[in-house]
Amino acid sequence: MDATQLETIEDLQKVVNYLSSANDTLANKQLAFRAIKKAQFFKDLDLEFEARYQYMSQCTFLNFDEELIAQFPWFLNICDQHPDRFRYRSVLWSFKWVLDVIPEYHKVSLQQIDSLLQDFEARYRAFGAADKIIQHYYMKVYVKLGNEEKARQAHEKYKQATSNHVLLDCRACQSDNLLNIFLMTKEYQTLLDTAKPILNGQISCTEVPLLTYPKAMMAAMMLGNWELAEVYASKAQRHLNKSVTFPVEYSQLLLFYTIKEDFVSARAILEQQLPLLMARTSDYLHFHFYLAAGLFLQAMVRAENSTVKLNFNLKQLPFDIADKDGEYPTTALSQWFNEQAKHRAGLLDGRNGNGYYMGYLEEMREWTDQQLVK
Template structure:
């Protein structure tokens, strides 16, 4: 078997895992394929494998590696290693990368805006609709990344720009992004109406409706639609348990349980803590800390002083005795404040912290 056949064999095995959303199992196969291509100085094949690897990294919550891999591919393309397939992949991967860059405190906003500008120019050079660009700009505004244009203006540009279906998100993801926009601006009723064709099962994908359920939990509860919120929680948590790639939805469920079912909240916290306290994405880490703060704050309000927990020994809150509720509450409060302040300083605004606080307020914090 020559090296190209070995690469194909590894890539096809990885595709089998991708088909069932087991992205973490794709990673070692694709990394091996990349290594074989590199050993044979086959830059184009290395790029093809890395494009698949970017997808696997993103959907297995390893976005840092995805970014490094993507920028390497772009640098090779700029050196002349390009063809129609490379251009197609770069157009797509820009969307994956920019949808994750805003979640990392270590990435300066200047780098994010520079990448947006490169995406825009690359799309224009290849006569591609800017609809995905405007969609990502709406997301960036929600993450506090400002450039002088309002989120409302970017949203309208997204809605009114003709689409290029070859490079558009699936219908479920497109609707989900619109739902997120209305949640962000505080129009929860409109968010719920926008989600109609997701909630009735007409449109779905690997992440939707799970992310929709999670993001609507606190808004729907705040509207007094308690039965609907409970339905979203049960369906969403079931999906997370079946697909660990959705674990970033967990904080929303812990927040919800902090006001509806503390015992269940403790169970979900214990089950997911080992993974989430090591999570590399700062936005998810901040929301997880905030959700845990809400949980232990509400336990503390009930007059409970100590609790038995099974947590990993390498965690920063581990102890070999019963856990003090006040200590846990204060720890997660301080961690939440630390991340909120860091994002506020990085962005030069309070967009992220104010949005998070609207959720904590519903939780009684």
């Protein structure tokens, strides 16, 4: 949509109406931001709400998590100040988006996360939601906190709950989210069984099966079914949006291509995703991608590749060590990624009060070494 004529209240209303059903693109994200500023200029709080909500939605599905987190408190405050004026149900729905990402930042304390969960539960119960949806999100948060015991407890409560609610995620998203706990608990066959309705095309939504294929690929790899892993890797590559950062999903693909010693495909993922990742601050995302990148480069060292050519436009350390042809010393780059993965694991474990991420790091390094010597 042409935003050059965003001059009047009528223009602003048209833009907001357009954004309410528009695709998630960088251009529409920028348009929504302009609409916020214009609504503030007109001092129209209702249109500001709508513009902000569309902006937050664009941020969410384009994976600009930091901007999502920054926007969300405004909505809770404005709805509390003006009961029944705004779309409170939509705000409650977006609360789930925040819970999805807030545990990824080590600077957000356990106390803050617990407080957010309590606020989430209180608001949802006041709105009529019951255990099914609440325990679902407790489970998701505890998985990212590396707390297997609490994640399992929430999962059991989720399974026992039978209530339904308008704020409950769709069936496809619920099934896909369950796969994360099975990766955590190493129940790989259970993961594939749970994912069957998604993988067979029986259920789907905007993000599913797009986000499901890499998890299914990981489970198949861990079970030693490389033929099946290849199927899901191909589907993941075909469906993931390469212009959007998907650090966890692409880190899983990076690991697959590393084990297969398909260094061309692995290098393409590193070139494409790393510049996008560098604009992010999530410790969780950096940890997963750095770990996979370090394992890939170690595999190249093992295969006696002393240098690797990467087409980066990155100036910060250590990406200023390439020669004029874009060749990097593989050992030095591998060491940097490994150190950074260990650093991020330490930050998360330090906040979480456990050793989950450091343990995962060591397990994946050992497993990758075992696969590469077969």
